[in-house]
Amino acid sequence: MPISFSEKNKTFHLDTEHTSCVMQIGPSGELRHLYYGASIASGDDLSSFARRRDRAFSPYPESLTANESLNIANLEISSFGSGDFHNTAIRLQKQNGSSVTSTVYSSHTIRKGKAPLPGLPASFAPEKQCETLEVVMKDSFSDVRIVLRYSVFENSDVIARSVTIVNPGPEPVRIEKLMSAQLDFESSEYDMVYLQGKWARERHAVRVPVHPGMQGFRSARGSTGHQYNPGIVLASRSASERTGEVFGMLLLYSGSYAVEVESDEYQALRAMIGINDETFCWRLEPGAEFHSPETLLVFSENGLGGLSRQYHSFLMEHVIRSPWKHVRRPILVNNWEATYFEFDDRKIYELARSAASLGIEMLVLDDGWFGKRNDDRSSLGDWFVNTRKLGNLGKLVEKINRLGMKFGLWFEPEMISEDSDLYRKHPEWVLSVPGKRRSLGRSQMVLDMSRKEVVDYLFETIAGILHSANIEYIKWDMNRNLTEIYSASLPAEQQGEVAHRYVLGVYELHERLLNEFPNLLIEGCSGGGGRFDAGMLYYVPQIWCSDDTDALERIPIQLGTSLFYPSSTMGAHVSVCPNHQTHRTVSFRLRGDVALAGTFGYELDITALGEDEQKQIREQIGRYHQFNDLIREGNFYRVTENFGLDDVSAWCWVSADRKEVLMTAVRSSDSPCAQSPVVRLRIPGLDPGLIYRMQDRPFAMHGSTLMNAGINASEDLRGNAVSVLYHLKAE
Ligand code: GLA
Numbered sequence: 157m158p159i160s161f162s163e164k165n166k167t168f169h170l171d172t173e174h175t176s177c178v179m180q181i182g183p184s185g186e187l188r189h190l191y192y193g194a195s196i197a198s199g200d201d202l203s204s205f206a207r208r209r210d211r212a213f214s215p216y217p218e219s220l221t222a223n224e225s226l227n228i229a230n231l232e233i234s235s236f237g238s239g240d241f242h243n244t245a246i247r248l249q250k251q252n253g254s255s256v257t258s259t260v261y262s263s264h265t266i267r268k269g270k271a272p273l274p275g276l277p278a279s280f281a282p283e284k285q286c287e288t289l290e291v292v293m294k295d296s297f298s299d300v301r302i303v304l305r306y307s308v309f310e311n312s313d314v315i316a317r318s319v320t321i322v323n324p325g326p327e328p329v330r331i332e333k334l335m336s337a338q339l340d341f342e343s344s345e346y347d348m349v350y351l352q353g354k355w356a357r358e359r360h361a362v363r364v365p366v367h368p369g370m371q372g373f374r375s376a377r378g379s380t381g382h383q384y385n386p387g388i389v390l391a392s393r394s395a396s397e398r399t400g401e402v403f404g405m406l407l408l409y410s411g412s413y414a415v416e417v418e419s420d421e422y423q424a425l426r427a428m429i430g431i432n433d434e435t436f437c438w439r440l441e442p443g444a445e446f447h448s449p450e451t452l453l454v455f456s457e458n459g460l461g462g463l464s465r466q467y468h469s470f471l472m473e474h475v476i477r478s479p480w481k482h483v484r485r486p487i488l489v490n491n492w493e494a495t496y497f498e499f500d501d502r503k504i505y506e507l508a509r510s511a512a513s514l515g516i517e518m519l520v521l522d523d524g525w526f527g528k529r530n531d532d533r534s535s536l537g538d539w540f541v542n543t544r545k546l547g548n549l550g551k552l553v554e555k556i557n558r559l560g561m562k563f564g565l566w567f568e569p570e571m572i573s574e575d576s577d578l579y580r581k582h583p584e585w586v587l588s589v590p591g592k593r594r595s596l597g598r599s600q601m602v603l604d605m606s607r608k609e610v611v612d613y614l615f616e617t618i619a620g621i622l623h624s625a626n627i628e629y630i631k632w633d634m635n636r637n638l639t640e641i642y643s644a645s646l647p648a649e650q651q652g653e654v655a656h657r658y659v660l661g662v663y664e665l666h667e668r669l670l671n672e673f674p675n676l677l678i679e680g681c682s683g684g685g686g687r688f689d690a691g692m693l694y695y696v697p698q699i700w701c702s703d704d705t706d707a708l709e710r711i712p713i714q715l716g717t718s719l720f721y722p723s724s725t726m727g728a729h730v731s732v733c734p735n736h737q738t739h740r741t742v743s744f745r746l747r748g749d750v751a752l753a754g755t756f757g758y759e760l761d762i763t764a765l766g767e768d769e770q771k772q773i774r775e776q777i778g779r780y781h782q783f784n785d786l787i788r789e790g791n792f793y794r795v796t797e798n799f800g801l802d803d804v805s806a807w808c809w810v811s812a813d814r815k816e817v818l819m820t821a822v823r824s825s826d827s828p829c830a831q832s833p834v835v836r837l838r839i840p841g842l843d844p845g846l847i848y849r850m851q852d853r854p855f856a857m858h859g860s861t862l863m864n865a866g867i868n869a870s871e872d873l874r875g876n877a878v879s880v881l882y883h884l885k886a887e
Contacts, residue, residue, distance in 0.1 A: 158308045159266045159289045160198050168264070168289060169198035170306060172313045175455045177306075178202055179232050183224050184217040185260030187232040187291060187304065189340050193401065194457050205230075211422070215239050228422070230340035233293065233304060233319070235259050236333070242426050243370065243416045245335035246319075247433075250298050251327045259293035259302050266290075270307045273318060275660050277408045277694030278450045279474040285310040299324050300440075314470045318450040325442030330652075332437055335416070335430030337405055337451035344368070344419035345393055349402075349460065351385035351716050356704035356737050358382050358685035359716035361799035365393070366419050374414035374432045378602070378638025378655055382686040386413045387720050389463060390427060397461040397794050398840060404456075404463050405429045406720050408475065409449035410691040411659035412436070435641060437652025449691065460719065461840065465791055468722035475690055477670075478697035480677050481724065484784045485698065485755045486562050487515070487777060488629070492522035493705070493731055494761035497530050501546045505555060510762040512559040514770055515777040519556055520564035520631060520757075525549075527576060533599045536571040537578030539617040541624075553625040564629030564677075565621070569614045569665060571600045571635065578613075585610050587654070589642045597636025605661030606643050606654050615668045622673055632696065634682040659691075666695035679727055679755075688717065698727050698755045705731035705759055706738040707750040708824045708877060714753055715800035715807065723809070724788040728754030730776065732761065742877040744769055748776035749820055749879040753787065753807065756780045779881070783818050786811055793840045795819060804873060808882075810841035814859075815886040817842065822880075823873040835873050838866035839884075846886040859886070 158171045166181040167190070178191040180203065190202045206229065214225035216239065226239040234240045236247035237256035249255045267290075269283035286309045293302040303320040317337045323329055344366045350373065351359040373384040380386055387406035395402050405427060407413055412432040419425050429451055440446050452470065456462035472481060489511040491499060508519040526542055527535025541549045553563045572579050572586060579586070579601075587602045588594040594601070603610050621627070643654045669676065678696040680687060684703035692699060702713050710728065717726055728751040733741040751757070758773070765773070790809030796802065803826070808819035821837060842848065842859035849856040857867075862884075872880040 157287070159287050159306075161264065161266065162199065165201050165203060167202070168291070170289065170308055170315060171195060171198065172308050172315060173311055175313050177315060180206055181261045182206060182229065183220055186226060186229065187259070187261060187293065189230040189232050192339065192403070193455055230342065230424075231338065233259050233302065233338060234426070238296070242420060243418050243428065245333070245338045245428055245430070246302065247333040248295060248298065248300060248321075249330040249332050251329075254297065255332055256297050258296040260296055262292045262294040262301065264289065264291045270316070273447045273450060275663060276447055276449055277475070277663065277691045278318070279307070279309075279314075279316045279408070279452065279470070281309050281474055298329055300329055309470070309474060312470050312474070313454055313456065313466045314474070315453040316450050317453055319448040321440060321446045323440045323442055323444055328439055328441050330437055330439055331446055333433040334446070334448050335428040336407060336448040337430070337453060338426065338428045339390070339403060339405065339453070341390070341425040344423045344425040346390040346425065347393060347395070348417060349389040349391050349719065350387065350415070351719060353382050353713075353716075355382050355683055355686070356702060357709070358702045358713055359385055359688065360712050360801070361716040361719055363391070366390070366417060366425060368419050368423070370416070370418050372414065372416045374434070375412045376432055376434050378412055378435070378641060378658060379634060379682060379687045380410055380413065380689045381637065382683070384415075385720070386415070386429065386689055388415045388417070388427060388429065389460065389719065390425070391460060396459050397797050398459045400459045401455070401457050402460055402463045404452075404454040404467065404720075406452045406467060406690055407449055408452070408689070408691040408694065409659070410662065410687055410689050412655055431656060435655040438656065439649055439653070452690065461793055464719055464794070467720045468792055471690060471693055472722055472724070476693050476697050476725070477695070478677070479675060481697045482789065484781075484788070485677065486517035486629070487780060488518040488520050488564060488757035489516045489762055490520040490522055490631075490729065490757065490759045493736055493759045497524040499524065499545070501552050504546070505552065506763050507761070508556045508559055508561050511758070512561050514762065514773045516561070516758060516762070518562035518564055518629060520566065520629060522566040522631065523568070523633075525565065534573045534575035536568055536573040536600050537576045537603070539567065539621055541621070549621075550625040553627065557626055562628045563626060564631065565627050566631045566633060567618060568633040568635060569618060570603050570605055570662060572603050573600050584644045587638060587642065587658070588640045590644055592640070595639040600636055602636065602638050604643050604645070604654075604658070605665070606657030607645050607661070611661050611665050611668075614665055618669060619672050622676070628675070629677040629679065631679045631681050631700070634687055663691075663695070670695065681727070685713070685717070688721065690720070693721070693725055698725050700727035701754065704737045705729055706735040706740055707742050707747045708740070709738060710750050711805050711822060711824070712800035714750070715794055715805065718792060718794065718807070719799070723753055723792055724755065726754030729757040729759040731759040744772045746822065746877055746879045748772065748779070749881060750822070752776070752779060752783065753820065756784065786816055786818055790818075791841055795821070795837055795839065804835050806837050806869070808839060808841070814841065814843040815846070817848065817882070817884040819882040819884075820879060821869050821873060821882070823875070823878050825876050826874065833870065835869040836866045837869050839863060843886065848884040848886050851883040851885060856887075
């Protein structure tokens with residue numbers, strides 16, 4: 157049994173494939189955290205870890221002793237105002253105005269399977285492949301029940317954790333704060349590894365030591381944002397890509413979130429992740445329930461790479477639902493950087509025709525096909541074809557289909573332009589405080605997705621377009637953050653709910669569209685990669701990584717993204733040079749080799765290419781077809797440390813049977829005093845006993861040699877902005 161309860165020690169023991177997590181019902185009913193790490197036997201008594209030394213100034217529950225103070229305990233859920241003075245995970249305000257909360261064990265169940273989280277993305281598995289523990293806690297200051305839910309899965313080292321609050325009545329309570337997961341550690345000897353970025357520079361990995369005091373990061377943007385990603389890794393100081401103990405927390409949520417890390421005066425450490433309480437407050441009526449987003453917890457003793465691979469395979473098997481996840485995606489050409497708003501049906505058809513002749517498989521028509529939109533100042537919300545520009549969309553799509561190409565279309569469902577028929581009809585559908593100052597972003601406003609009628613309108617108009625033509629893909633964009641978060645449809649006491657209800661509305665629209673069009677391939681996007689999160693991946697199998705398509709800039713973006721997310725989720729294209737974002741020119745070969753690491757496509761004017769580039773596109777497409785199965789399904793390794801931030805970076809995919817490897821190595825810049833005269837690439841993940849043969853040169857070596865001594869790539873990586881692919885197969 158992966159989950160067991162010892163009546164004698166009052167201990168829960170959870171086992172994943174290689175890890176264990178142990179918790180215990182403490183003397184005042186609190187749920188104490190005893191252990192999380194590499195697998196240990198169940199049944200052994202770890203109670204001694206629950207007790208710490210008496211500390212001055214640590215109040216304790218009456219009838220107990222100072223040793224039992226909650227302030228010096230490692231807890232599974234910490235409550236506000238009842239003796240734990242750190243950042244706490246739950247704060248419930250009662251009708252008497254008090255926010256004092258205390259969670260006390262009431263009952264538990266262990267059962268096969270895992271129930272969905274109503275309205276929210278959540279991991280899933282066939283009933284016999286997972287088991288769920290529900291620990292029901294009771295708030296000592298109200299009748300509210302707090303249900304802590306933990307699921308473990310066969311062949312995986314992930315624990316899925318969420319919290320549900322149930323109000324049996326008789327009075328409403330206000331949820332002022334609710335974190336989805338908490339990890340307490342006795343020591344602060346860890347580094348925090350997380351992803352920071354900005355527009356066109358998303359998800360660069362950052363590694364900093366935990367320091368005394370509060371730290372962390374968050375989004376208050378109403379979506380995940382370009383700036384940080386909703387996940388954190390706590391890595392032992394010596395952990396590298398391949399070795400060392402690391403703990404991860406990844407949130408399945410696409411709204412404002414917070415990661416709170418605190419190293420206290422005794423160097424004990426607490427890390428929590430969940431909805432950002434700055435923009436959240438929820439009135440829970442008698443009889444109602446509230447579900448927190450889910451967190452995926454991972455422990456690995458195989459370093460950051462081991463942790464990443466746990467997340468990759470789990471997201472693929474248990475989070476991404478799309479029927480496309482294990483399928484080679486159509487190679488697309490997107491017209492955005494080719495035309496921006498300057499196009500008509502003839503230009504789009506010409507693009508499609510040239511693309512088809514090179515082996516490209518889908519034309520994606522980006523922004524500007526609807527309403528009267530010829531720049532970014534109008535028409536969002538008017539999801540009706542601009543027939544003056546495009547004629548009959550159905551006919552255009554038919555013509556493109558006749559070329560053997562699929563057709564895809566851009567939408568930005570959550571937005572509205574002031575200059576739109578929709579705004580003229582429904583000004584009250586905008587998120588804003590009525591009659592007061594409001595903010596614009598890219599000249600646009602945000603629809604109030606908490607309103608059912610807004611979601612209905614969007615579903616009907618988008619479904620109408622999708623039914624009108626053979627549209628097999630949509631790019632779902634979101635180009636500004638939320639401000640003046642206020643809904644004209646909710647009473648004063650529920651305004652704190654709007655930001656979360658917005659996210660629920662976005663999820664509902666996804667859900668309804670996928671029910672109607674189950675095979676629709678959706679690519680997420682938000683001004684590039686401003687909403688790249690595991691919540692979105694529940695609905696969409698791929699997300700545009702960044703508006704920065706410069707191949708060298710893409711390396712730290714894609715390798716940073718790989719901390720949590722698999723290659724098959726990363727939208728990556730070859731674009732024109734000089735690059736539109738960086739004005740840099742690099743070889744077509746390098747652009748192709750970097751884009752190969754995600755979903756593959758083109759973002760340039762195919763009709764304007766010379767013969768040499770056309771030839772290279774054919775070759776790149778050949779490589780995509782040759783390697784995409786390995787890239788999509790293989791195990792991903794960052795071969796070099798430092799997430800692509802050094803001059804030389806390499807990464808590889810290894811097939812499940814360890815018999816095939818594709819490694820990409822890139823040197824961004826060279827100099828006589830480069831990092832090291834020898835570029836030694838040690839290829840991880842191989843079978844040490846097998847002999848691997850390079851596919852396009854006379855070279856063979858044992859797996860053990862390739863893994864430990866490595867290959868010398870110095871000659872292949874001479875110069876600036878050069879790349880090389882190494883394809884190896886075991887004999
Ligand atoms: C965002 C996207 C781009 C493009 C434009 C269209 O910036 O990231 O790829 O779709 O919007 O307006």
